[in-house]
Amino acid sequence: MKRVKLKVCGIKHNLKEVIALQPEYIGFIFYDKSPRFFDAETTAIPEDVLKVGVFVNATIENISKRTMTHKLNVIQLHGEEAPAFCEELKKTLNKKEIWKVFSIKDSFDLLQLREYENVVDKFLFDTQGPEKGGNGFKFEWSLLKSYNSTKPFILSGGIGLEDIPAIKDILKIGLPIHAIDVNSKFEISPGLKNTTDLKKLQNEL
16 A cells, blocks of 8 residues: 655744655745744745645735745635636646645535646645634545545644554545544644654654
């Protein structure tokens, strides 16, 4: 079974310590209403740790500016961005990798993914809640059993150490899960990550 990648999202305070763990992805939230809003430097990050910029209904101009400033590798769209917007953004950013987030609660219509198939690189499934991410609870993963796309996706939403057995179970199904995305369940406070617990998770994935 292929090893799933790890994305640590919502970094704000202890970037250096998290980088030392060498997760495949580090997520920076560029949404000023988030308690994890990032406005510091990202220069001292090795090339093998890919930088993901998280945006919510931002303009192409704003995304382009932050992509250049922070040398982002991936753009994660967490708002209500339309397929046409994703397509235009990809052209503007010279085909930079784009992930589109879909929030799930009690049910999910997988048909809505179709119009995004050709304009984004990966999907990210998160829990629908009062906040744009970092809500701290999971959606019903069994809803993904009917996923019939070959497009890789990232599994997110309230994942903690207690979910390791469930992660191992869903990985056995053979779904194209590219990475596990963790945030609030691995924090001491918003944006301050618990590196001890992150290391435990890495050892199990």
